[in-house]
Amino acid sequence: MSEPFLVMLDRDGTINVDKHYLADPAGLDLLPGAVDGLVKLRDAGAVLCIVTNQSGIGRGYFDRTTADSINDALVEMLKPHGITFAHIALCPHAPDEVCECRKPAPGMALECAQATGLALADSWVIGDKASDVGLANNTGGRGILISGETDIQAGQVFTAPSLSEAADYILQARAS
Numbered sequence: 001m002s003e004p005f006l007v008m009l010d011r012d013g014t015i016n017v018d019k020h021y022l023a024d025p026a027g028l029d030l031l032p033g034a035v036d037g038l039v040k041l042r043d044a045g046a047v048l049c050i051v052t053n054q055s056g057i058g059r060g061y062f063d064r065t066t067a068d069s070i071n072d073a074l075v076e077m078l079k080p081h082g083i084t085f086a087h088i089a090l091c092p093h094a095p096d097e098v099c100e101c102r103k104p105a106p107g108m109a110l111e112c113a114q115a116t117g118l119a120l121a122d123s124w125v126i127g128d129k130a131s132d133v134g135l136a137n138n139t140g141g142r143g144i145l146i147s148g149e150t151d152i153q154a155g156q157v158f159t160a161p162s163l164s165e166a167a168d169y170i171l172q173a174r175a176s
């Protein structure tokens with residue numbers, strides 16, 4: 001049994017297709033490689049958490065109940081694959097609210113570390129935005145960008161086309 005370690009995942013554009021301020025669970029579509037990547041991480045001992053900026057709440061596009069219903073739908077969608085999340089952290093704030101939790105601010109990573117009892121120094125953040133990599137950089141973890149972009153940010157160790165390749169990279173890094 002491998003040692004548990006913390007993997008924090010962005011939601012929109014990382015696990016599911018980014019529909020920009022998704023406000024309807026019916027619009028939830030998993031990205032190619034998402035289930036495959038999450039299964040590989042789970043089997044390697046990763047404790048999975050979601051860290052999601054949902055400024056659509058702060059901007060008044062949808063309410064917290066709607067955002068939670070989308071998270072619930074995602075959880076239900078992944079359950080048949082044996083994928084579960086130890087914690088789902090959500091920032092409901094608009095950028096101008098200047099909170100402690102909107103990525104790349106460290107709040108949601110601290111929340112996940114507290115919820116799981118796992119070390120941020122041995123953690124990973126996977127996301128499709130510079131702010132996801134920034135969260136890793138701000139909390140001592142390693143960031144993987146799911147993107148076609150190749151410019152490397154501080155804290156970024158790899159650029160992956162999907163969660164599947166991100167998982168391969170993490171497994172290889174931990175084995176060596």
Ligand SMILES: [Mg+2]
Pocket residue numbers: 010011012013014018127128129
């Ligand atoms: Mg995203």
Ligand SMILES: [Zn+2]
Pocket residue numbers: 091092093099100101102
């Ligand atoms: Zn916030």
